[in-house]
Amino acid sequence: xxxxxxxxxxxxxxxxxxxxxxxxxxxxxxxxxxxxxxxxxxxxxxxxxxxxxxxxxxxxxxxxxxxxxxxxxxxxxxxxxxxxxxxxxxxxxxxxxxxxxxxxxxxxxxxxxxxxxxxxxxxxxxxxxxxxxxxxxxxxxxxxxxxxxxxxxxxxxxxxxxxxxxxxxxxxxxxxxxxxxxxxxxxxxxxxxxxxxxxxxxxxxxxxxxxxxxxxxxxxxxxxxxxxxxxxxxxxxxxxxxxxxxxxxxxxxxxxxxxxxxxxxxxxxxxxxxxxxxxxxxxxxxxxxxxxxxxxxxxxxxxxxxxxxxxxxxxxxxxxxxxxxx
Amino acid sequence: xxxxxxxxxxxxxxxxxxxxxxxxxxxxxxxxxxxxxxxxxxxxxxxxxxxxxxxxxxxxxxxxxxxxxxxxxxxxxxxxxxxxxxxxxxxxxxxxxxxxxxxxxxxxxxxxxxxxxxxxxxxxxxxxxxxxxxxxxxxxxxxxxxxxxxxxxxxxxxxxxxxxxxxxxxxxxxxxxxxxxxxxxxxxxxxxxxxxxxxxxxxxxxxxxxxxxxxxxxxxxxxxxxxxxxxxxxxxxxxxxxxxxxxxxxxxxxxxxxxxxxxxxxxxxxxxxxxxxxxxxxxxxxxxxxxxxxxxxxxxxxxxxxxxxxxxxxxxxxxxxxxxxxxxxxxxxxxxxxx
Numbered sequence: 001x002x003x004x005x006x007x008x009x010x011x012x013x014x015x016x017x018x019x020x021x022x023x024x025x026x027x028x029x030x031x032x033x034x035x036x037x038x039x040x041x042x043x044x045x046x047x048x049x050x051x052x053x054x055x056x057x058x059x060x061x062x063x064x065x066x067x068x069x070x071x072x073x074x075x076x077x078x079x080x081x082x083x084x085x086x087x088x089x090x091x092x093x094x095x096x097x098x099x100x101x102x103x104x105x106x107x108x109x110x111x112x113x114x115x116x117x118x119x120x121x122x123x124x125x126x127x128x129x130x131x132x133x134x135x136x137x138x139x140x141x142x143x144x145x146x147x148x149x150x151x152x153x154x155x156x157x158x159x160x161x162x163x164x165x166x167x168x169x170x171x172x173x174x175x176x177x178x179x180x181x182x183x184x185x186x187x188x189x190x191x192x193x194x195x196x197x198x199x200x201x202x203x204x205x206x207x208x209x210x211x212x213x214x215x216x217x218x219x220x221x222x223x224x225x226x227x228x229x230x231x232x233x234x235x236x237x238x239x240x241x242x243x244x245x246x247x248x249x250x251x252x253x254x255x256x257x258x259x260x261x262x263x264x265x266x267x268x269x270x271x272x273x274x275x276x277x278x279x280x281x282x283x284x285x286x287x288x289x290x291x292x293x294x295x296x297x298x299x300x301x302x303x304x305x306x307x308x309x310x311x312x313x314x315x316x317x318x319x320x321x322x323x324x325x326x
Numbered sequence: 327x328x329x330x331x332x333x334x335x336x337x338x339x340x341x342x343x344x345x346x347x348x349x350x351x352x353x354x355x356x357x358x359x360x361x362x363x364x365x366x367x368x369x370x371x372x373x374x375x376x377x378x379x380x381x382x383x384x385x386x387x388x389x390x391x392x393x394x395x396x397x398x399x400x401x402x403x404x405x406x407x408x409x410x411x412x413x414x415x416x417x418x419x420x421x422x423x424x425x426x427x428x429x430x431x432x433x434x435x436x437x438x439x440x441x442x443x444x445x446x447x448x449x450x451x452x453x454x455x456x457x458x459x460x461x462x463x464x465x466x467x468x469x470x471x472x473x474x475x476x477x478x479x480x481x482x483x484x485x486x487x488x489x490x491x492x493x494x495x496x497x498x499x500x501x502x503x504x505x506x507x508x509x510x511x512x513x514x515x516x517x518x519x520x521x522x523x524x525x526x527x528x529x530x531x532x533x534x535x536x537x538x539x540x541x542x543x544x545x546x547x548x549x550x551x552x553x554x555x556x557x558x559x560x561x562x563x564x565x566x567x568x569x570x571x572x573x574x575x576x577x578x579x580x581x582x583x584x585x586x587x588x589x590x591x592x593x594x595x596x597x598x599x600x601x602x603x604x605x606x607x608x609x610x611x612x613x614x615x616x617x618x619x620x621x622x623x624x625x626x627x628x629x630x631x632x633x634x635x636x637x638x639x640x641x642x643x644x645x646x647x648x649x650x651x652x653x654x655x656x657x658x659x660x661x662x663x664x665x
Binding site for chain 1: 431450476
């Protein structure tokens, strides 16, 4: 199968959907003439022209709201945030407008929109460019939140997100855009809300999503050398969460570690831990342990980063702890 | 919608039907909201309830200047616009009650009236948030190649929100067919324009974006109609947005719990002398467009409509609490977290 980059997979998804439906358009900072801050939309202005691919001023609140209004009135906008760190100045439109519109209007006005862009840390960018918001948006009824971990999932899930009639938050990573992976030539869609078992195992379940999947998979690889077979689940979507896939695995392995990049309080890991203790209590041989970023803002120096974000070592340690091998 | 007067003899600018519509629609808004105010006092209506009384010309005059395909959006002082557009007063009243027969089945309440059939797109609760949305609604019209536009209302308080400025700039950049209307009633809740804006001539803010911007007598329905008609012409010709500052006044408090210590009784009385409904009524009678009898007929009809609306709301059922799960997602089988 052919191998393409994560950014190319995203571009293919948007391009295919824009060819398919003329009501789909792309809008964001530097998406058109600059060809994308991270080259995700490279060439799209050339193909679709300025009436489908719009550069915006630096006005996230304004163009996010424009997207919501356009979606209420028949279009299917893809609104790109250069990073979800910048979505905070637009979050009123995402939470109060996009997420609540259908309910608030008694079902009269839906908002079929995709807000997409990178989330989380991307190297030494300092505190304002390094936060994770997956759990923030996942907390809001009305939204769907998709966080893919590889090019294949990214393409299939982005196409589904664009076709979805509900507002979708689609989160990527600057650190993943260059990742390569197998992506078939033909068209395919992946369902929102379905987790994927990326590695089979019987001894312990590791649940993760987004770019932390790399940490989870690498840890599983290392653990295998010690004879520990970890089952690694990629949530792919954090709203809704595919609890069943997680529970089925935990009922089999009886042990669970959750790896997530966000800060720990009220995180996706907290939610999973609640759900697992509630629904698989009698199956657990150890408390669920999570590996999140430390409870501090992410600072600049590499030593701070090393000390605070989840990594392979912390994940292996957590697994050994739930297996009482420490 | 409005027809110019065809009889050469008439001294009025518009037809009898237009004046009649203005009178009747504004009276309906007024009487409906007077009733809503009373019902609020009786705790039939809960939550927040912001009355439009005094500002009626800002809605009625615009309605006659636009077409039924144009789109409407405003903030939370939102009962009057849909009533003027023809939304069933019973459905609006039932919404204020929170009944299942309300405009949004009791989901929205006073601040979130919607009526898709009349292209009334809300009813929004966050000050200024409706402005980028209104821009987007107009953007979609242009994108789809229609000649329709969006008229987007905001209060004077909204003008100091960043969202509004971002939207003004984007509207000019993309030449979006949208009419931005500031209903300047002098006060953002209890804070006067003077105390919250360095620029008191609010329409001049549009000029910073090179947007055609005008101040309009918002107590005069003819002036409102004319300004909106002109702005609509520009929008439909592809020339983009216009900013209109309607200078108006609300006779009642910001919401129902407002002691109104920030203004004098005299100020309120002064504006009542220029009441938009009385002005239209005077024009009608002075020019012999209708007789006193015909006016009384309208008064009676409006009174009955409001009574019927209250009766409908009273008799309507509460929504089923479990319907809270409906219309959250378009997806029929969305798996909600249930505990």
